[in-house]
Amino acid sequence: MKKIINDPSTVVTESLRGLAAAHADLVRVREDPAVVIRADAPVSGKVAVISGGGSGHEPLHSGFVGRGMLDAAVPGAVFTSPTPDAVQAAVEATTGEAGALLIVKNYTGDVLNFETAGELAAADGLDVRSVVIDDDVAVADSTYTAGRRGVGGTVLLEKIAGAAAERGDSLDVVETLARQVIGQVRSIGVALAAPTVPHVGTPSFDLGADEIEFGIGIHGEPGRERIKAEPAEALVTRMLDAVVEDLPFADGDRVLLFTNSMGGTPPIELYLAHGIAERLLAERGITVARRLVGPYITSLEMQGISLTLLRLDDDLIELWDAPVHTPALRWGV
Template identity: 85%
Template sequence: MKKIINDPSTVVAQSLRGLALAHGDLLRVEQDPAVVVRADAPVADSVAVISGGGSGHEPLHGGFVGPGMLHAAVPGAVFTSPTPDAVQAAVAATTGDAGALLIVKNYTGDVLNFETAAELAAADGKDVRSVVIDDDVAVADSTFTAGRRGVGGTVLLEKITGAAAERGDSLDAVEALARKVIGQVRSIGVALTSPTVPHAGQPSFDLGDGEVEFGIGIHGEPGRERIPAEPADALVERLLAAVVEDLPYAEGDEVLLFTNSMGGTPLLELYLAHGIAERLLAERGITVRRRLVGPYVTSLEMQGMSVTLLRLDEELTELWDAPVRTAALRWGR
């Protein structure tokens, strides 16, 4: 294993220290338990939008803390759910009378621990609600989940709900908006190589030189099937077909297309794949109105990509376009 780390047991804490130094104008890091919080938190009269999950998927979630997106992110150990006390600490650091919305990816540990924290916060008199995102069309269940997994759609959900909170929407409105996004977003991914978790010291799974894992999870969970490697045209067509046919998306739809690197895929290949995806969607009569391309939901150094589609309307487009200022996403003011 070759990684730019010291001790696998301290890799998350040291990474968070560097994040705080690099982006101190946007966020602060609190330790014991570890929480990434907006520098200006708590924000008066604003719903606090909080998310989190295992580390190793950066910039998800800490890279999305800042004005127009998350108020706090709760990082667990690599590929491990954060503990309820850490989620409680995030709620305490950010939540006022307007309440908080917890965005939870559909993994068993995340769901249990965030729900426990929400119940404890409610016992303290705080209005804290949670939504579970399950946008991965690859499988119905996996070793990490009961039901579909939460993957690339999480970024879009965090951005849109964060924009709604920033403009002063109520907790009822932000929660309803979150459920609307969850109903309109779908994703799927493919892996060319395995990630190596630092404390494990070896690849999470084996892939032959001529194989790819179609429908991979962001922790390296098995997908739909292991298939022979294909040229980009065929592989992107396979990915898009799985997503488009699930909702389904239809001719005349307007969408946000998110083409994501799983960590090890260079932008040269990612932009190539994105161009293919736009062409294939146009052939189906689906119009790409907004785009996001880059490594935003990674799986350490895994080579691979995912494709996410969000069906847009005027409200969702306006909130996507709203100003955002985080370490990983910035536009507008």
């Protein structure tokens, strides 16, 4: 294993210190328990939007803390859910009378620990609600989940819910919008090579030189099938077929297309794949009204991509376009 780290046991803490040093105008960091908090939190009269999960998927979630997105992120150890006390600390640091929305990816540990923290907050008199995102079309269940996994759609959900909270929407409205996004977003990922978790020291799985894992999870969990490597045109077609047919998306739909690097895929390949996806969607009569391309939900250095489609309406477009200023996502400011 070759990584730019000191000690696997301190990699998350040291990374958070670097985040705090680089973006002190946007976030502040607590180390014990680990929480990344919007610099001006708590914001009076505003619904707090909080998310989190295992580290190793950066910039998710810590990189999305700031104006127009998350009020706090709760990072666990690499590929490990944060503990309830850490989530509770995030709630206490950001939440006032307007309440809070917890955005939870559908992994067993995340669901249980965020649920526990929400119950503790409720006992303190705070109005804290949770939504669970499960946008991965690859599998019904996995090692980590009961039901579909939460993957690329999480980025879009955090942006839209965060924008709604920023414009002053009530908790009822923010929650309703979040559930709308969850119902209208679908994703699938593929891997060409595995990541290496620092405290393990070896790749999470083995792939032959001519193999691709189709339907991979963001922790390296297996997907639908292992296939032979194929040209980008065929691979992107296979991925879009799986996503489009699941909702299904249809002729006349407007969508946000999110083409994501899993951490180790260079931009030249990512934009190539995105261009193919845009053309294939146009051929189906589906309009790409908004797009996002880049490494926004990763799996350490996994070589691979994911494609996410979100069906849009005018309100979702307005919320997507709203100003955002975080370490990893910024426009309109």
